[in-house]
Amino acid sequence: MIRADFYEKQGLLIGFEFSGHSGYAEAGEDVVCAAVSSAVQLTVNILDSLGVTTDVKVGENVINCKVKDNDKDSAVILEQLRLHFEAILEEFPNTINITISEV
Structure with a gap:
């Protein structure tokens, strides 16, 4: 199962x-x-491409991305990614575990 952990700060997704x-x-x-x-x-x-400063780390079978400056535009993009994963999960049950953690 794919583990998809989203990070949230002050109500906005940041990574x-x-x-x-x-x-x-x-x-x-x-x-x-x-x-x-x-x-x-x-x-x-x-x-x-939007000039958002991120800290991206790629490892063996893992990627981590955190936005340095919390803003609404980057949060909207990350929220769309989360919604995309929800849609994939509906089509292919038991393939992705999605969590949101407050940081």
Whole structure:
């Protein structure tokens, strides 16, 4: 199962950490992992293109991204990512565990 942890501060999303595999199919054939990976990469790229300062760390099967300056625009982008994952989860149950933690 993919673990999707979102970070929230003062009611706004400020980052995320994703790890794991969905288990929907074998590596290289897993559409859920592909959808999640693509959405995460797009989100990081959009934040970067808007000039949002982020701290991004990529490891073996994990990515962590935190916005340095908490603002509504970046929070909206991160909220859309969360909603995208909710939609994936509806289509492919038991593949993503989504949590939101106050930091």
